Amino acid sequence: MPQPILATLIPGDGIGPEIVDAAITVLDALGSPFAWDRQVAGLAGVTAAGDPLPTEALESIRRTRLALKGPLETPSGGGYRSSNVRLREEFKLYANLRPVRTMIPGGRFDDIDLVIVRENLEGLYIGHEHYIPIDDDPHAVAMATGVNTRKGSARLLEYAFEHAVATGRKKVTIVHKANIMKALTGIFLEAGQELYERKYKGRFELDSVIIDACAMKLVINPWQFDMLVTTNLFGDILSDLGAGLIGGLGLAPGANIGADAAIFEAVHGSAPDIAGKGIANPTALLLAAAMMLEHCRLGEQAGRLRRAIADTLNVDKVRTGDLGGSASTVAYTQALVRRLA
Ligand code: NAI
Secondary structure, X not given: OOXXXXXXXXXXXXXXXXXXXXXXXXXXXXXXXXXXXXXXXXXXXXXXXXXXXXXXHHHHHHHHOEEEEOOOOOOOOOOOXXXXXXXXXXXXXXXXXXXXXXXXXXXXXXXXXXXXXXXXXXXXXXXXXXXXXXXXXXXXXXXXXXXXXXXXXXXXXXXXXXXXXHOXXXXXXXXXXXXXXXXXXXXXXXXXXXXXXXXXXXXXXXXXXXXXXXXXXXXXXXXXXXXXXXXXXXXXHHHHHHHHHOOOHHHOEEEEEOOOOEEEEEOOOOOOOOOOOOOOOOHHHHHHHHHHHHHOOOHHHHXXXXXXXXXXXXXXXXXXXXXXXXXXXXXXXXHXXXXXX
């Protein structure tokens, strides 16, 4: 029996605990290699420890360097800064890998297989913002600072290009807005073109597209893309667009990869509108768990997990409500467990 792999488990907020429970049940049925260190963060962290990112959670990830995480709620407007953004900064999780792959054939768009690689630490998304008060209005002017560095851009682009080569991608498209934000996103485009010329020319095709045109092209003909590489905020938006191409957020996983750790999660958030109703779809988190198994060089288990998901969805036709089915989270989980028996 190989040594268990120590990993941090953060159930998260909203539907987080429901989908994390489902994922653990399914992973156990698979013969999970992971020994979990359970921690809280987000709203659950505020409630339990008065902190959206408690020190214990950070120390756990520092030890394990590996985590599976449910969504963490971030208040809009005021309130605390996103624990997700802080986690990414703390562990230098500079690459966000988000595969967009058809799981259920016959949808509006079929045979989708593209990957979005999002820069995860820089850009406008970092939320360095402030208000300027004028007269009696404390929020008269809002300002945000976006920061992209050549080094940060090149590090992410190198990760993306290496991933493209390792997984046999034919074309990589840099998504930017360098016609308007000439410096902020121009530096990313420039770093990509320079790196390609220097090290990757001939190993795949490189092109580029402006973010607005990219959004339109993805909806008209997503098959023209193979891998999209982009800055933080654009990647955030395109990830949800990508999820929409394959049937919704319930099917879109993601990995935050960095120098000091790797954190696996669903693309979606805490879905407060359906929390506690027992109807959330745990598939995105399970697909993230499959990415985590692959990260630990357990490709065979990752493959079995993906096959069980595909067979449950397409052969048994057991699906949650977001996919047009009527199964509860628990009924869907049990169907997955039967497939793995
Ligand atoms: P959301 O992704 O939570 O929900 C958007 C819509 O998709 C909702 O109608 C929801 O019911 C549905 N949905 C999402 N996941 C689903 C699932 N697994 N099964 C079935 N339906 C699902 O986005 P929203 O409502 O904008 O954000 C809610 C909270 O989540 C916010 O506080 C936000 O900051 C946080 N968030 C956290 C993320 C993370 O921890 N990585 C990522 C995105 C948002």
